Amino acid sequence: MKDYGFKIFRSCGVLLLLVTSWAWGNQRTTTTLTENWHIMQLDTDKPDVAALTRSAASPNQMWLSSRMPAQVHEILLQHGKISDPHVGKNAADSAWVGDKDWAYSCVFQSPAGDKGPVFLRFDGLDTLATVYLNGIKIGDFNNMFRQYKVDVREQLSPTGRDNVLVIIFSSPLRFIEQVVRPERHKGLPKHKWLRKSHGDFSSYLGARPHAVKVGVFRDVLLDVPGLSWIEDVWVRPGLAADFKHASVQVSVDIGGAEGIFNWILKDPSGNQIKSGSIGPSENGSGFQIAVEDPKLWWPRTHGDQPLYQLDVTLTDRNELLDSRSVRFGIRDVRPVLKDPQTSENRFRFDVNGKPIFMRGACWAPLEGMTHCWDTERATRLLDLLEHGQMNVLRIWAEGHIPPQEFYDECDKRGIFVWQDFMFGYNMHPSGEPQFDENCRLEIEGMIRMLRNHPCILLWVGGNENHMGWNFGQGTNPPVGLELFHKIMPAACAKLDPDRLFHASSPYGGKVANWPLEGDWHDYSTLKFVPEASVPLYASEVGRASAPSLSSMKLFLSEEELWPEGYSPAIRTPGRAAWPEMWQYCSVDGSWDKVGRVGDYCDPATAVELIRVLGMAHGEYLRDRIERERRGVPDGEADGNRQCWGNMIWRLNDSWPIIYWSAIDYYLEPKIPYDFVRRAYDPVLVSFERTQDRIAIWVVNDSPEPVSGNLQVKRLQFNGDLRGQLEKHVTVGPGQAKRCLVTTDLGPVYLRNEFLHATLGEREAVYLLTGERYLHLPNAKLTASAVGNKIEISTNVFARTVSLEMHEVTGAVFEDNFFDMVPGQKRTITVINPAGGRIVTVEALNAKPVRLRMD
Template sequence: MNTDNHRPRSREAVPHTEGWTLRHEGEALPAQVPGCVHTDLLAAGRIPDPFIGRNELDVDWVGRTDWEYETTLGARDTAHERTDLVFEGLDTAAEISVGGEVIGRTANMHRGYRFDITGRYAAGGAATPVSVRFTSAYAAADAVREQIGARREAYPEAAPFIRKMACAFGWDWGPILVTAGIWKDVRLDHWSTARLDRVRPLVTVEGSAGRVEIRLDVERTDRAAGRTLTATVRVGGQEVSGSFDGDAATVTAVVPDVDLWWPNGHGAQPLYDCEVTLHDEDGAALDRWSRRVGFRTVEIDTSADAHGSGFTFVVNGERLFVRGVNWIPEDIFPSRVTTERYRERLSQAAEAHVDLVRVWGGGIYERDDFYDVCDELGLMVWQDFLFACAAYPEEQPLRSEIEAEARENVARLMPHASLVLWNGNNENLWAFRDWGWEERLAGDSWGEGYYLGLLPRVVADTDPTRPYWAGSPWSGSWDHHPNDPAHGVTHSWDVWNVADYTDYLDEVPRFVAEFGWQAPPAHATLRRALPGEELRPDSPGMLHHQKASDGNGKLERGLARHFEIPEDFDRWHYLTQVNQVRAVATGVEHWRSHWPLSAGAVVWQLNDCWPVTSWAAVDGDARLKPLWYELRRLYADRLLTVQLREGRPVVHAVNQSARPWHAEVELRRMSAAGDVLGRERVTLVAEARTVASAPVPDALLPDAASGEEYLVADADGLRALHVPVRDLAFRYPVPEYEVALAPDDGTGEGVGVVITAHTLLRDLLLQADRLAPAAVADQGLLTLLPGESVTVRVRGWESPDAAVARAALFVLGQP
């Protein structure tokens, strides 16, 4: 009798995320899966919200405790040959038992795990118990440290000794909340004969055709060894099949006349359904895999030139100035991040004209839906391997874990058109040279073998279609300093840490992958996070939600170089926001004006994982800081800026678009009192993806000695200001203006706040969250000349009042 005729064929995936219990010291709590112990304890009222006040300190014990998740499996109700228990993500050191027997142990948050439980999960009879016991990440890391020896790292925490999200142990913007749990989906896989174990689509472009080379690996049951199987690939209206007897096969489909995938702002993002079906020898379907792919070419031009060696992204043959943001985990408890939250945050990036998101190496490889959204929005993804600011041992057991993690995640993410670069680490090559590691390590391994050996080999073996870079920063060779601005990728942190943001103007780096300036979150965010506290820069809650070393000191010194330090908190809050905007604008405008010598800016950072004073453009409660609005201006295709060249103001029309820009620039020399002291027009013609420049005529050069003259440049709705002195030396008039309301016109754009200037209003800001916690304005910092008017639209403000709006307005020179 042929039993195959009575056996189901196609693999069945059955979610098993319900019915879990969390146990600790005899107490049982309902557990949400996916989830973590902190969120379960929060839901049960066992701990306070660690984001509020100083509660973070009161829940430290959670991360130093062992935990157990339990569930049961009903009777095995399937005729399939094999049943696997599949965990897509366990955080982190766990022991898994089924039916009272240990079936496996895990030590890596960044991998998935599959266990054959067929023999332990019998049909009929009682339910089968399942247990997942988590050892404290601190204890697990200490055990590895004891085994292989300590390393001296930048942040003296456990992160280098355990494959867990490093920032869970704290960062200069994040809390110390070391959790554990089943942080991704769990399922039962029932299958027979064979299943698709790994599918790797190598997507390339040849002429006008797209090529999808599917490399697949299968797992067979014992009885199916040597059996002829067939893989069928469907993509772009093409169908191709190939038969094989072993455990691996390659099937290639060619799609004629494909539409190319482009980064945000450069074209459309067409995506093609790609499906792989595994068939038995009689044609029955055994397993299916499906993703969306996009066709594009990507390379990094690092060729040498007269200025050093570059780092320029080339997509579909077009050289790009990258307009990027750094991405940290969206929540310190990543299991809480939904697809909708990914889409909201990434859409905010796209709306600010961002075209690249760097997934930073101290976080996680994000879930697939993160990259799905990036595919759809045209956000190129620079993906770090997960190494950051620490010396990582290269001995076992870590080395084999790291290789398995890398191979799994390269294969998992390679279908995504948005993924354009694999990067070996964050700041470790630089740290070895400049942070005293070489002497302290005294020959101990620290990760160089990963970044310059293992990881590039894994990328070349697994996904040779994408470029790899060894680190950020990295000059491309030990022949140059790792953070040499003339070579490769640079991080610019001396400006924030020890200097003034005007020092950005002293260098023209080839590509800046990190730079930034701090500011506190929105006022409503602070009020929620610090209930009942009198807000001061140095109040207990404010200091606790400032994680950077001497962060407040750096904020104050940065302010003191440009403004008088205010005693009033609201004024301090506003001025630190202004300084953040000024700092980032100084760098980006300078670097963009030097295109193509300078080829990219990736600001630190887009998002926050909790309410905190940080470098983010969107705060921990998802409110837009003024920096977000400024990025929308700075990263637009067209940017008008005035920069000094050899001490003389020069106006630049920066054109990132594919069309020429004929800019008729009106230049006005103005006095602080509002008088026009001179006026001329300059025509600038910036061809596609070029910069056009012209010196400011002598008659329009502001008198720096007067302390009350400045230059205004206007073209096509864009404005640039050149003030030859710092704000401390400029004689701002006492601001005078009128405020009126324009009702919602039915378009859903919100109430209009109409501001009419009677004097110069520089860096005018309406803080919408002061009108209502959920209110959002459509504009950030603005500068108005006397007689000009602007309408700021506010959504989410249910009780509009002109006097309330005026109280929420801030401007330089305001008493």
């Protein structure tokens, strides 16, 4: 590769640029190669490249056409070569894709001009790719998480002539079979040697036996930068202690020849507020911009998301050579790992001086069949995340890195991103030089790509790495430590020193998954965990449940969904009480991860089992989230919140599956989604029960104080009032208070009474025993549709009122699966009818009401 004069060094914390003299080029042009692509399965791992190039220049019927980016499975499905892998057991029928080698080809014309480099940029190759241009090898690539560029000036055809690009993808499964593990790494799975999505190699996300993908999953670009271009712009805002003054440090990396660059800073309204110019004779390309009275970026639950814009242009004699725009937010994020008053361990984030309770979810890959990005699908999930009253999203280490547009959206929406590096369960073979260097370049590239985004909350080494070793071996890991404790922290300190680096999730304490140090993952379905009722930060919590009936009908036949004569009765301890195909479309051992299904009536149909699983999932999440937001174990004194974050595992599904998500593969919220949404209300009213008393708490995770009359009623299910208490309360931002004890209401009957607390329009209902033991009267629901709203009322207590859009999947309602107290009226907005017009409203103890929307 030629040297185009790109040299940088650092001095006194400022990035400086040394340049060499070159003749000037023209304005940079970039072309995304989306058309004229074909793929073909290869019958050998040593193809004749010359013959393959000739064939690709005039593809015959052996080649399958496609736009890019696209991976092999989706192209085969488009051409009818495989059955839909989302349905039934079809995924197993196409698992052979990962055993084969594949050729991708593209024909494109050479760009104009004969000076300076011409780069081919590969933003996402999965994974083992050897690339040829016009029959000449230009690179070997082996990491799907890295972006690659190659100067191909010397391999291009003359201007305007065709070029043939061929990418040969080798079988990842064959690579893994051939891995020879050194003695110190014998305990690691072989796929750890390949920098490819960990989730591809198992059935954990839903496809059996696996979903090993191959191919181009991000853009391939032809980049003609001229003789001088902008490589990178790094913006580092810093806030003074009074939050009224900001200093924005900017570093610009320039490739090629020297040049003049001009910069303009625009405020969030688009008005120019500062500008400047730096010429080739000036000392370096680092500069600072002072901003007075900056508009601060907040998470969506606490304020607005004003974004400044820095425009940088590179010119020669008033001719534009290159430009770059960076949008950024000015905010201060301080990790608090020790309580300043008590010196107890904490895992809290203070934003612009305010402690913020993080509430959100873990993000699984959008789609299991491909790593290609789906903007519409991502947008719908982010909309549901917002509706779910969340302010943080964890990018899980076992998927892939989303594109820039995703982080742009999170910046604009005020959604913090807990960013894992892409290192999945268990440790990795660090200490091997080639592997370590590959990982270092991957990590540094990822930091450079994302560090300008205000949404990035922290960097995390990976998912369940130290914990995974501990679970399997019973000891803390002796291997892989170089990666998590040397390479990663060094990269973060060098390239983004203003953010916290956390070694893994979970990490901290006596063992990696310890609730009172660092973050914690919820394995309480499998084991008793001491001190885990209120961890410092719960970064994975959940239970398993099923999608809606309409969703399950899309991937299971009627017989698979509920075999004739099937009974879910449990007559053998430990038996999974669902049909065989439900288990097939789940994770091994997933029945051990369901909630307390024994609290509900025994199901006799698929619909009833879906409800029982969903209710057990939802009520578990509600109870855990409420307790964690109160911040102390039940019965302990208030005023010292030890928990400052809760993230459910997980937000979404990559495949149709019965597991821990809140939103199913078809983007329909599952039953637990609405329990989580209500538990994430910024101002939360909740009940706390100990052996001797029931108390009502108010938690205020809004930015403003909350005051009002807190009222609790003891009611029979038919509406008769048996007692009432009331107290005026004031709760400041970030506070959780035990406000009212219900002892003066006297003994409350377990089976035919309940408690109802209100604070303004906020309410909480408390049932004293499991649903199956309640003596519920028959309720009469009335419902009517007015525009996009459903008006509902009940005469007596209605247990779990639900709304369902008839014969469609993906419908979203403002609220769902909620209790209604006697005489209550509610109006529910239909947010997304998903093309449906008929709505069914029903409750456990009420006959369904069906109505048509206008």
